[in-house]
Amino acid sequence: MLVFELLLVVLFGFFLAVLASFFEVVMVRTARGESFTQGRSKCDHCHHKINWYDNIPILSFLWLRGRCRYCQQPIAKTYFWTEVVAFLFGVVFYLVYISWPFLQTLPIAQVVLYFLFSFILFFVLLADLKYLLVPDLLVGLLTVLALLLQFCYGTNWILPVASVLFSIIFFLLLSFVAKKIFKKEALGLGDVKLMIPLSLLLSWPKTALSIFLAFIIGGIFAMLMLLTGRKKFGQVLPFAPFLILAAVISFGFGEAIWQWYFAFLL
Ligand SMILES: [Zn+2]
Known part of the structure; x- marks a missing residue:
């Protein structure tokens, strides 16, 4: 055996x-x-x-x-x-x-889909770290997997789709504003594309939380890089790793962070 x-x-x-x-x-x-x-x-x-x-x-x-x-x-x-x-x-x-045990209670097909999603996401992370790019083919595969997961196991269609629209509009606006300020491409189109499968899977409000976390983690990291002199201001920093890390945190601990945050506020 x-x-x-x-x-x-x-x-x-x-x-x-x-x-x-x-x-x-x-x-x-x-x-x-x-x-x-x-x-x-x-x-x-x-x-x-x-x-x-x-x-x-x-x-x-x-x-x-x-x-x-x-x-x-x-x-x-x-x-x-x-x-x-x-x-x-x-x-x-x-x-x-x-x-x-939690994973074993899920239908095996759902576990396989989640697994493939995380596996491919891991390669998007590698691609951005190694080559500073987000391959379209991998983003396409992730989108198909996220659609399958929402289609077969999701309870609601409106929130995931609204989350995707929110992310696209948010990042396009941000990239437009950043281009005006820095006079060059500050945010890659690959990052915007990557937000499509991530938002589809995370849905609402975890999409908003993950974007918020990505900027916080990315901001802290960029600051450390500038302070230690490893990067100069205006140098390209891969952003997809922060989006991915934030999405994973949001997916796994979104509710806990939400509750902690509101308990902190009230
Ligand atoms: Zn040879």
């Missing part, structure tokens, strides 16, 4: 490593301005096409000892580590699932 379960976890982790490998291709090709459907993977050095058996997540890198089969040049480690992280993400999720 234990062996079967172990095998299942390894297979699950491996499936995620395959997905991760694909997402990494999407991120790298988006960063280079290429289409991610453009042909098979090639070696960065000798441009030799990579065969499927040299393209197996995690294993091929170990098997080839991190070097191209044809030119012996090192393969970028970023793919390998992304795949390892994805594998561990799966293992940790499985452990959380079996030790958290």
